[in-house]
Amino acid sequence: MTLRMYGFWRSIASYRLRVALSLKGIAYEEVSLDILAGNQFTPEFDAINAAHAVPALVEEDGHILFQSLAILEYLDETHPAPALMPTDPRERAYARALALVTVADTHPLMVPRVRKYLAETFGADEAAVADWIRTWIGKGMGTYERLLERRPAAPYALGATPGIADICIAGHAMSAELFGMDLTPYPAFQALTQRLFALDAFASAHALRQPGAPAKSR
Ligand SMILES: N[C@@H](CCC(=O)N[C@@H](CS)C(=O)NCC(=O)O)C(=O)O
Known part of the structure; x- marks a missing residue:
């Protein structure tokens, strides 16, 4: 059995896992679960993830992992190169803190x-829900902007190589893009995410490049 990821094209949490798998060069197959159609609630998927959410990762021996950040840290422990987490405890805490601004x-x-x-x-109608979503994405970008002003990316969030924080930040930027938001009020955030999306692992995992995404935007 191959390593199998359950995901959905526009899922931000699935994006995080796709990038990590790609950065680490781990081969896998992605099974798309249409979470807008409610397929996360089937008995088959309930057996895989009791939280009824993607992503979930099923290993070759059937072992199941869920929660993107937990999976990213697990992959970093089982496939140490390239490292997604720094070694210094304070840096590790900062990496997780940056990740959690969006994840939590x-x-x-x-x-x-x-x-x-x-x-x-x-x-709430569609417009009200979209407004709600843009509000929280905007607040997240504001937080990232203030953090990146205090500790500028060099060139990535924690230094020379992209890691867990960058993966989560890029996913946040992708959600802003999917909701048609302007990133110019957040120049440090925008510059970092442009740098990240110039990397193949970050670009190829993009929602609009996945099967099932609207064909015209792919
Ligand atoms: N904190 C979880 C979030 C998982 C999650 O909520 N995923 C969304 C897609 S991005 C989902 O499957 N939602 C299903 C639903 O809301 O019904 C993680 O990072 O893995």
Whole structure:
């Protein structure tokens, strides 16, 4: 059995895993799970991820991993080169902190289950939901901008090589792009993400380059 990733073309968390697998040169197959159609709730997928969310990674021996950040750290431990995490404890904490600005504080506010709840419980229409999402993406970009002003990327978030923080930051920028947001008010964030998307691992994992993405934008 090959290493199998369950993902979805526009999923930001799936993007994070795609980039990490690519940076580490790990071969895998991606199974697309249409989370907009509710396929995360089937009994088959429930057996893989009780959280009903992508990504999930099923290893060759059937071992299952979920939660993108946990998977990224696991891959870094099992496939150490190139390293995605620094070795110094303070740097490791900073890398995780940068990652969590989007993974913990922003991205959870815009996933399909939250959008659905906003629409069904509060009657939010498509425009209101999009406004909600842009608000939180914007606040995340504002936080990244302030952080990057205080500690400029050199050239990546923690130094010479791209790592976990950069992967999460690029995913955040991708969500901003998918929602048609202007990045110019966040110049340090924009410059870092342009640098990241110039790298093949970051560019080829992009939502709009995945099977199932709208053909005209691919
Ligand atoms: N913190 C999780 C987030 C997982 C998650 O919520 N994924 C979204 C797609 S980006 C999903 O599958 N959502 C399904 C839903 O909201 O129903 C991670 O980083 O893996």
